[in-house]
Amino acid sequence: xxxxxxxxxxxxxxxxxxxxxxxxxxxxxxxxxxxxxxxxxxxxxxxxxxxxxxxxxxxxxxxxxxxxxxxxxxxxxxxxxxxxxxxxxxxxxxxxxxxxxxxxxxxxxxxxxxxxxxxxxxxxxxxxxxxxxxxxxxxxxxxxxxxxxxxxxxxxxxxxxxxxxxxxxxxxxxxxxxxxxxxxxxxxxxxxxxxxxxxxxxxxxxx
Numbered sequence: 001x002x003x004x005x006x007x008x009x010x011x012x013x014x015x016x017x018x019x020x021x022x023x024x025x026x027x028x029x030x031x032x033x034x035x036x037x038x039x040x041x042x043x044x045x046x047x048x049x050x051x052x053x054x055x056x057x058x059x060x061x062x063x064x065x066x067x068x069x070x071x072x073x074x075x076x077x078x079x080x081x082x083x084x085x086x087x088x089x090x091x092x093x094x095x096x097x098x099x100x101x102x103x104x105x106x107x108x109x110x111x112x113x114x115x116x117x118x119x120x121x122x123x124x125x126x127x128x129x130x131x132x133x134x135x136x137x138x139x140x141x142x143x144x145x146x147x148x149x150x151x152x153x154x155x156x157x158x159x160x161x162x163x164x165x166x167x168x169x170x171x172x173x174x175x176x177x178x179x180x181x182x183x184x185x186x187x188x189x190x191x192x193x194x195x196x197x198x199x200x201x202x203x204x205x206x207x
Contacts, residue, residue: 019044019127022100023137026054026107028144029116030151037139037190042127045134047075047089047097049201053134054107054117056193058143064110070097100124113150132198136190142182158182 020043028035037057041050047068055062067076067086075097078088099105100121107117144154161176163169173180 020100020124021127021131021133022094022124023122025120025122026057027118027120028058029118031144031154033141035141035143038122038137039134040137041094041134042131043095043100043124044093047092047094049134050094051076051089051107052197053194055109056197057136057139057190058117059146059190060109060143061146063146064112066107066109068097069106069108070099070102073097110147110150113147113153115144115150132195134194134198136187136194139185139187139190142180142184145176145180 022041022043024039024041026037026039035058039053039057041053051066051068052062054060065077067074068089074084074086075089075092076086078086094100099119103121105119107119109115109117144151145157148154148157157172157176160166160169160172161182164173
């Protein structure tokens with residue numbers, strides 16, 4: 001199931017005349033075979049909107065805490081504790097944080113399970129007329145199921161479901177549900193959810 005993420009966030013950033021499109025390669029670290037997505041996004045979009053797009057692209061549900069690490073700065077749900085400072089990702093755009101210049105970033109999700117998505121800026125290009133990102137243009141394999149236990153548990157899960165005759169294999173299959181397919185990558189469903197999310201934000205902007 002693809003989540004449209006109905007959480008309350010700010011309005012989408014407006015397109016600027018000199019706005020650029022960024023082509024991002026997003027890879028889930030530690031998973032074999034590799035799980036990845038290629039996304040086109042607008043440089044003027046808010047950083048938290050990139051968070052939303054990543055959640056949708058990997059079919060996660062935004063149940064847990066997240067953060068971006070770009071250079072020496074961390075962005076996400078803002079807080080200060082000891083020597084840790086996380087800036088609010090609702091207050092900055094991809095241009096503000098210099099993502100194109102940095103060329104790469106880390107997106108961390110569900111600190112208890114330790115998911116990391118490696119983000120690489122593959123190229124920048126002028127926004128074409130009627131450019132409507134974020135859009136998923138390529139990818140492979142289903143995202144790791146929410147709350148499956150982290151990278152090690154996920155890799156163990158893949159091995160277990162190949163042996164459905166075993167007790168643990170059957171337990172995983174029942175937990176995942178009959179529709180789960182680790183090899184399935186539904187680009188149409190992802191882009192439909194991204195489009196619905198954009199419409200949802202547009203409606204809030206008009207309220």
